[in-house]
Amino acid sequence: MEKPRVRIAGTHYLVELDGQDHYVSFRRCSCGRACQAVRLVAEYLANGGRPAPAGIPLPTLTVPKQCPLCGAEVKADHWLDGRKGCGWRCTQDPSHYWYVRLEPMRRWLQANRWSRKAVEQKAA
Ligand SMILES: [Zn+2]
Numbered sequence: 001m002e003k004p005r006v007r008i009a010g011t012h013y014l015v016e017l018d019g020q021d022h023y024v025s026f027r028r029c030s031c032g033r034a035c036q037a038v039r040l041v042a043e044y045l046a047n048g049g050r051p052a053p054a055g056i057p058l059p060t061l062t063v064p065k066q067c068p069l070c071g072a073e074v075k076a077d078h079w080l081d082g083r084k085g086c087g088w089r090c091t092q093d094p095s096h097y098w099y100v101r102l103e104p105m106r107r108w109l110q111a112n113r114w115s116r117k118a119v120e121q122k123a124a
């Protein structure tokens, strides 16, 4: 039997085992079991395999002068502070913060889609 290949999918490693996709990250597998995929990833890295990116790259948080979506006043919101900076809240619609904040993540996920097809296209 051919040895299963380890590929990078987003921030995870994708291993196909027994016709099933296993997404491995930090020595844990998406299937929830102590499965072979984790060992295969460790082996792959030991053999000089390219490591997966550690996290989704997000821009630093800053409090804008006005809401980038609707132009309304924004207020710093320290409840939303993250490791990357300071959160803020749109006085018109608090969901605008999340939209602006998550948009880069959404685009990133789209570009690094977890589907096997996209991974294969990238590898080709
Ligand atoms: Zn697994």
Ligand SMILES: [Zn+2]
Residues within 6 Å of the ligand: 067, 068, 069, 070, 071, 072, 090, 091, 092, 093, 096
């Ligand atoms: Zn707004």
